Amino acid sequence: MQPQQELIITAKLLVTADRSPFEGGALLCRGDRIVAVDDLTSLKKNHPDVVVKDYGDAVILPLLVNAHTHLELTDFPDWANKKGRQVDEHKSFVDWILQLIQVKKKIDPDNYRHAVINGMEQSIRAGTGVVGDILAHHSARSAYQSAPLAGVVFLETLGQDPAMIRRLKKSLHQVLDEPFAAETMLGISPHSPYTISNVYLRHIYDLCKRRGLRCCTHVAESEEEVTFTRDSRGAIAERFYQAINWQGFIPPPSGLRPVTYLEKLGGLFPENLLVHGVHLDDRDISLLARNRMSLALCPRSNERLKVGKAPVGLLLKAGVNLALGTDSLASNDSLSIWDEMHFAAHWFAGELDAPTIFSMATQQGADALGVGKDYGSLSAGKRSSFQIVSAPAGATAEVYEYFTSGIATDDIMQLYRDGIPQLSGVK
16 A cells, blocks of 8 residues: 655644644644644654645635535526526515525426536635535435535425325435445435424434434524414415415414424434524523534525524523534525625624634534534544635734635635645645
8 A cells, every 4th residue: 555645734824723823833644634733843843754835924724614505506596597587586585485486497407416516616616625515406416426525415305295205205215225425425404394294304303313314404594484383374374385385284383483393303403403593582592502403504695585683692602503504596695604704793793703703614513514523623633624825914813803804715725625735726
């Protein structure tokens, strides 16, 4: 066996995400693993024959984590424009859902795979290395076979009609039993409390626990969802269910808020990543904390859809693990987590500080997706996957504020994936 190549990577500042940033720090990489993190002088002394790659006045930091996205909708703005629609033409959350359905109706299934590939390319260029991607069109998973992205591809499923659910179960089990040779792993996303029957939802949660699969559920995103889950009425019952011919499957009122509803069906377990959490009350937050849940926040999407703002101050105080996601380009302007961090700094001003936002985009996001042992921070034993940004003069003194400034996404010099540089040239 050929010995694995060793390389020391250094720059003015090393930000590992699990310790304070330090000047003159360096990584000793051996193949696809980091074997040591120390100051450059010490690493050179202990490994005198190893080549040093010095990026000068730059910053080394982990690849970013997009804990929630729908890459198959990356081309949605183009699809909508071809139909003479604008993505942001909506008056309510349900208006947006109905527009989404209308635009997707005549899309060729092959287009979804192309959109996933496009989304991957945009994500990688923006410094993202780990994703929690929701995939409704399961055949598009083949795009991940050779993709340089880690994380989880959540196979989305939903339905209220028992006959349809039987077919969905069979298809889902077939996909899960097939080999999936990709850096990402497969999980399941039972879409939300308002789009899946309680029997099927319980089945999915039991299946994930039994097979050790990661899970992902949209929850408490809108007031309409809260009203429907609790009372089985409102715009979701009267307009959404009517539009998709589900009016015969409106469930009896549960009397429960979305989080309590999930608890009743066995959905509060740490491997079930929850998304949005805009409309949470004190009891909801207590349940999330008690069950060691992670929650992916998508602030730009929430603002675009006018659904409200997640109670991040209360979530932080309770100890809920928070991550960041872009959602899809059907409700956002970019797939850049740099952009999401910048927006979050303003959207949650006074509740989230810059270091916390950075942690949400790195270590906490990786933990939320179950890949924290390999990604999210830079330490010995983890994957040698990271990025280099050419921070402007003075930026390294206030590095976390620089990370949330909105300009770092344009300063990416190089990305390393398993010790191999991914960009053909550096600035």
